[in-house]
Amino acid sequence: MSEFFNLYSHGFARVAVGIPECRVADPAFNAQQTITLARDAAAQGAVLVAFPELGLSAYTCEDLFHQRALLDACLEALGEVVAASVTIPAALVVGMPLRVDHRLFNCAVVVSGGRIHGVVPKSYLPNYGEFYEARQFNAADAATSSSVSLLGAEVPFGPGQLFEVSNVRDLRFHVEICEDVWVPVPPSSFAAMAGATVLVNLSASNALVGKSSYRHQLVGQQSARCLAAYIYTSAGMGESSTDMAWDGQAVIYENGELIAEAKRFVDQSHMIVGDVDLERLSRERMRLSTFGHCVRTHAEQVSRFAVTRFEVPVDTSARLPLTRMIQRYPFVPANAALRDERCTEVYNIQVQALEQRMRSAGIEKVVIGISGGLDSTHALLVCAKVMDRLGLPRTNILAYTMPGFATSTRTLEQARKLMSVVGASANEIDIRPSCMQMLKDLGHPFARGEKVYDVTFENVQAGERTSHLFRLANHLGGIVIGTGDLSELALGWCTYGVGDHMSHYNVNASVPKTLISHLVRWVADTKQIGELGSDVLLDVLNTQISPELVPGDANEKPEQHTESIIGPYELQDFNLFYLIRYGFTPSKVAFLAWSAWHDRTRGVWPNAPHVQRNEYPLSDIKRILGIFVKRFFKGSQFKRSCVPNGPKVGTGGSLSPRGDWRAPSDSESAVWVRDLERIPDQS
Incomplete structure (x- = not known):
C-alpha cells in the first residue's frame, strides 16, 4: 500500500519555486538554468514550478527590451524550455517579454508536456520610484487579442486564465506578476473566487531594507483572504546592479501559514519546495459561507475566467512523504x-x-x-x-x-x-x-x-x-x-x-x-x-x-x-x-x-x-x-x-x-x- 505514503493520495500537491542565476540579456543561459532547476524540482515530486518575472531575459534589460535580437532570443529560449518539458513531469511557469499585436507585454508562460497552455500578461505596471515599466511594456488591458501564435501553436492570451492539472485533485492555479499583488484588489482575488486554489506570482522586486517583511505580510494576507496557497518568486543573482540590488526571496504560503521560504542573497541558482494541502483549502471555502457570498457578489468578474485543463504525469504509487513539518501539538504553537x-x-x-x-x-x-x-x-x-x-x-x-x-x-x-x-x-x-x-x-x-x-x-x-x-x-x-x-x-x-x-x-x-x-x-x-x-x-x-x-x-x-x-x-x-x-x-x-x-x-x-x-x-x-x-x-x-x-x-x-x-x-x-x-x- 505504498500509495498511502504518497502525499498526492491525501489531497496535497508539491509545488516549487526556482530562483535561477541569470545573465542580463542572455536568454540561452537563463533557459538552461531554468531547465536545470525544473528537472530538480520534478525529481523531488513537484507538480508545479514557478520562476521569476522576465526570467528568460532578466528583469533589468531596460531599453534592451525593444531590441529585436533580444526578443527573438527569448522566443528561442522559450522553445528550449518547451522542448525540455517533454521529459519534465511538472507544469512550469516562466517569465519573458512577448510581442503581441505590435505591443510588448511582460508575460508569464505556462508550459508542460512539450506544449504551451497559455500566456498571461501583467495587469498593473509600476511606473514610480525605481520602476519605469510603462516605458517598455503595455498593461494587460491594452491587449486586443485573446490568443497568440507562439512557436507554431495558437495559445490563449490574457489575464483571465486559470490552469487546471486535471489529474491532481483541486489543483487549479492562477498566475499574476509582481505589482499585481501590490494593488488594492489583486487579480488573484477574483481568480480564487473562480476556483483557483494555488496563486502564482512571478516577481522581480528589488531588495530594500524592510521590504522582505512587507512581502511576507502581503503574500501571507493574500493567501489567507483568498483561502489559497500563494507561491511567490523574485529575481536573484545576476540581475543588473546599476541602481538596485536583488535578494532572490521566495516564499510559499497556505491560508496565511508560511510553508517554505528560500534563503536570501544566495549567489547561485536555488530552489524551495513546499507541500500545500489543497483539500484543506477546498474544505475551508466550503465551510466559510461568506466566501461563496463573495463569489456571488462578484459574479461578473468571476465569470470572465476561462479554464485550460491538462494533465501532468504524477506518480501516486511511489512513496512520497511530506517535506513540510506537521506539528505534533496543533492546539499549541511550537514557537x-x-x-x-x-x-x-x-x-x-x-x-x-x-x-x-x-x-x-x-x-x-x-x-x-x-x-x-x-x-x-x-x-x-x-x-x-x-x-x-x-x-x-x-x-x-x-x-x-x-x-x-x-x-x-x-x-x-x-x-x-x-x-x-x-x-x-x-x-x-x-x-x-x-x-x-x-x-x-x-x-x-x-x-x-x-x-x-x-x-x-x-x-x-x-x-x-x-x-x-x-x-x-x-x-x-x-x-x-x-x-x-x-x-x-x-x-x-x-x-x-x-x-x-x-x-x-x-x-x-x-x-x-x-x-x-x-x-x-x-x-x-x-x-x-x-x-x-x-x-x-x-x-x-x-x-x-x-x-x-x-x-x-x-x-x-x-x-x-x-x-x-x-x-x-x-x-x-x-x-x-x-x-x-x-x-x-x-x-x-x-x-x-x-x-x-x-x-x-x-x-x-x-x-x-x-x-x-x-x-x-x-x-x-x-x-x-x-x-x-x-x-x-x-x-x-x-x-x-x-x-x-x-x-x-x-x-x-x-x-x-x-x-x-x-x-x-x-x-x-x-x-x-x-x-x-x-x-x-x-x-
Whole structure:
C-alpha cells in the first residue's frame, strides 16, 4: 500500500519555486538554468514550478527590451524550455517579454508536456520610484487579442486564465506578476473566487531594507483572504546592479501559514519546495459561507475566467512523504513566544467569560471540586484570577476536595496544597459514607463486602461529588464551575450529568488536554501563584491522569490509567483537531499523524525539555485513531448535545451544540470505520 505514503493520495500537491542565476540579456543561459532547476524540482515530486518575472531575459534589460535580437532570443529560449518539458513531469511557469499585436507585454508562460497552455500578461505596471515599466511594456488591458501564435501553436492570451492539472485533485492555479499583488484588489482575488486554489506570482522586486517583511505580510494576507496557497518568486543573482540590488526571496504560503521560504542573497541558482494541502483549502471555502457570498457578489468578474485543463504525469504509487513539518501539538504553537502569547490569550478568554457570567448573574461565589488533577487545577487558577478582577477575596472560591474509595494519597495532598496556595476556602468532604448508603440502597455487591468495581460503582462516586457541589452551591449562594475539557468531551470520557459533564458554567469547555497542560505549565513558569504554588503545579503536571474511581493495591498509585484505555491525549488531540476542525478522513489523519510522530526527531519543539520525544509506529497510530473514531462518531454525541455554557477559546473549534458542532445523537460510524481499513498496519 505504498500509495498511502504518497502525499498526492491525501489531497496535497508539491509545488516549487526556482530562483535561477541569470545573465542580463542572455536568454540561452537563463533557459538552461531554468531547465536545470525544473528537472530538480520534478525529481523531488513537484507538480508545479514557478520562476521569476522576465526570467528568460532578466528583469533589468531596460531599453534592451525593444531590441529585436533580444526578443527573438527569448522566443528561442522559450522553445528550449518547451522542448525540455517533454521529459519534465511538472507544469512550469516562466517569465519573458512577448510581442503581441505590435505591443510588448511582460508575460508569464505556462508550459508542460512539450506544449504551451497559455500566456498571461501583467495587469498593473509600476511606473514610480525605481520602476519605469510603462516605458517598455503595455498593461494587460491594452491587449486586443485573446490568443497568440507562439512557436507554431495558437495559445490563449490574457489575464483571465486559470490552469487546471486535471489529474491532481483541486489543483487549479492562477498566475499574476509582481505589482499585481501590490494593488488594492489583486487579480488573484477574483481568480480564487473562480476556483483557483494555488496563486502564482512571478516577481522581480528589488531588495530594500524592510521590504522582505512587507512581502511576507502581503503574500501571507493574500493567501489567507483568498483561502489559497500563494507561491511567490523574485529575481536573484545576476540581475543588473546599476541602481538596485536583488535578494532572490521566495516564499510559499497556505491560508496565511508560511510553508517554505528560500534563503536570501544566495549567489547561485536555488530552489524551495513546499507541500500545500489543497483539500484543506477546498474544505475551508466550503465551510466559510461568506466566501461563496463573495463569489456571488462578484459574479461578473468571476465569470470572465476561462479554464485550460491538462494533465501532468504524477506518480501516486511511489512513496512520497511530506517535506513540510506537521506539528505534533496543533492546539499549541511550537514557537515559544507564540506559545506564551497563546496561553495568555486563552487564559484571559476564560477569565473574561466567567467574570461576565458572574456579573450578569449577580453571583459573587463559585463552588468547585478539586481532585488534584490537571483540569480542576486549571479551572481553579481561572477562578482565582476572576476574583482578583472582580475585586473579591479569593476565599469566595468555595473549593472542595472529596476523597472516595480510590483517591490516591498523592492527588489528595496536591488538592489540599492547591487550595491553600491559591487562597481559596479549602474544604474536604469524605464521600465514602454517602456512596456506601447509595450502594446499599441499590443492593450493590460492594455494599456486602464484595470487590465489584463496575460502572455503577464508579458512577455512584462521580454522582455523589456532583450532587454535593450543586447542593453546596444552593446552600452557599454560588455557581458550580465545570472542569471537564474538550478532549474528554470528544471521546465521551465523561459520565452523563455529573461533574466532568455538568455544571453551571464550564471554563474548560473548549480547551483540549494538551493545551491545558501547557496553560498550567505557563502559570508555573511565570510564578503567578508564587514559588510554592509553581512547585505544586509541576507536581500536578507530573501526575498520571486517572479518574481514580477503582481502588488499587496501594493508595500511592491509582489502579486506572486513563490513557491506557482511551489512548494518549497527545495523539487523540491531534486526531480531534484534524477530524473535527477540517473533516479529514481517518486515513488522511493517520498519514498526517505518521508524518508527525513516526520519527522521534520530527515535529518536536526545540528547547522544550518538558515535551517528551515520543514516537508512535503506524500500527499504534491506527489503533488509537480507531478508538477516537468509534467513541466520537457513535455513542457519545448525546453527551455533547446538552453541555452547559462555556467559552470558545480557539479556532480549533468547540463541541458546543450552540456553536461549532451540531450533530445527531444516533448517527452511525460505519463510513469512518470503513476508511480506517485503508490504513496499513505498518510502514
